Amino acid sequence: xxHFASLDALAAAAGETLGTSDWVTVTQGAIDKFAEAxxxxxxxHVDRERAKASPFGTTVAHGYLTLAxxxxxxxxxxxxxxxxxxxxYGLNKVRFTEPVKSGARVRxxxxxxxxxxxxxxxxxxxEARFAxxxxxxxxxxxxxxxxxxxx
Numbered sequence: 001x002x003h004f005a006s007l008d009a010l011a012a013a014a015g016e017t018l019g020t021s022d023w024v025t026v027t028q029g030a031i032d033k034f035a036e037a038x039x040x041x042x043x044x045h046v047d048r049e050r051a052k053a054s055p056f057g058t059t060v061a062h063g064y065l066t067l068a069x070x071x072x073x074x075x076x077x078x079x080x081x082x083x084x085x086x087x088x089y090g091l092n093k094v095r096f097t098e099p100v101k102s103g104a105r106v107r108x109x110x111x112x113x114x115x116x117x118x119x120x121x122x123x124x125x126x127e128a129r130f131a132x133x134x135x136x137x138x139x140x141x142x143x144x145x146x147x148x149x150x151x
Contacts, residue, residue: 002078007122007148010080011115018112018126021073023105023133026061031102034065056099063096066106066130066140073108074128074144085149089123092143098135105133113143121149 002018004010028048035041043050044060051059071088100106111127123145130140 001076004078004080006082007080007115007117007150010078010112010124010148011122013112014114016112018110019077020109021076021107023107024069024073025103025105026065026069026100028059028102031059031061031065034062034068038062038064056101059102060099061102061104063140066096066100067094067142069106069130070108070128070142070144074110074126077108077110080148082150083121083148084151087147087149089145089147092125092145094140094142096140098132098137098139100130100132100139106130106139107133118147120147123147 002013004013031045035046040062044054044056045062046059048059051057107130109129109131111129113125113127116123116125124147125143125145128140128142128144129138132139
């Protein structure tokens with residue numbers, strides 16, 4: 001985990017890769033719970049029998065499930081002292097480039113693109129690349145924007 005003493009210290013790291021998270025397994029149980037939470041029951045996610053005949057040979061995670069892992073994995077990659085709150089501000093770009101099959105392991109590598117001062121703290125833009133264990137292509141590449149609010 002990369003540790004920064006302040007927002008200024010974080011800003012000084014702009015352009016750097018901050019690190020890579022641990023692997024996390026995307027289970028069918030997680031896929032089913034995500035389908036229930038979102039109401040997205042498309043067969044490729046939840047119908048195990050029908051998905052066997054798909055090009056993937058099994059069910060696949062929702063792209064947004066992969067993206068939803070970002071906060072959990074980001075917490076493993078970096079920390080800034082004196083921050084009381086991190087608020088999701090939005091996304092600049094998101095591409096789902098490879099499906100995550102049920103049971104696959106993914107991890108996230110985070111690159112710091114910019115830190116811009118705001119009236120509330122700082123707007124932090126990062127590039128998140130979600131790797132799939134054993135695949136060359138990433139599952140997802142996204143620019144994540146968050147606001148960090150100091151104590």
